[in-house]
Amino acid sequence: MHDSSSKIAEAPAPAKINLCLHVGARRFDGYHPVCSVMEKIRLFDTLRTTPAAEGAGIRLTGSDIPPGENIIMRAARALEREIGRNLDVDIELKKEIPVAAGLAGGSSDAAAILKLLVFMFDLEVPQERLRAVALELGADVPFFLATGPQLAQGVGDRLEPVEDFPDYAIVLVKPLVALSTAKVYERYDEMAGRPNSGRPAGDQETTGLEQRCR
DSSP states (O other): OOOOTTOOEEEEEEEEEEEEEEEOOOOTTSOOOEEEEEEEEEEEEEEEEEEOOTTOOEEEESOOSOTTTOHHHHHHHHHHHHHTSOOOEEEEEEOOSOSSSSSOHHHHHHHHHHHHHHHHTTOOOOHHHHHHHHHHHOTTGGGGGSOSOEEEETTTTEEEEOOSOOOOOOOOOOOSSOOOHHHHHHHHHHHHTOSOOOOOTTOOOOTTHHHHHO
């Protein structure tokens, strides 16, 4: 492993939009099967990592969320468990993505810090293991490790690149109210009149959703 003392790294954590989204009934594990085309946009948080003194541990500035609940800290801790050692690093977050807006800013921040720490400390973590760590943090996080638009299925964790994607423009409007993803799905279930699918937690079936999304 190379000396990381001179490595100060910075990376954008882009927001995500769903260009289409088809949702199935809630499963017993609380997740909904989905089929969606997901894309990153030019609205992003910025994460910066700076080496810290030995024994300093992981420190985060720029977020008011407690460390135990903060997905950036959770991601860094998960990576420590994966590699079997502690990391000494200062993380600075510059937040630009609105929270509770359906733009997956937290998931993007988590993926960005995983990539930054792997680079900063020259960690030899196979891509499939890094993706597994990302998936433990949330269904959207692996998407931010991928490049380009992706067809997302399962609970959003099964990704397939979308080839020959056409150019397009969007207008992004953020309402003044916060929209919790959990509450939005809960309201969707109420409106659809189907509280849950009765399928086991491990079922990845999205029959019918794929055809509507392709």
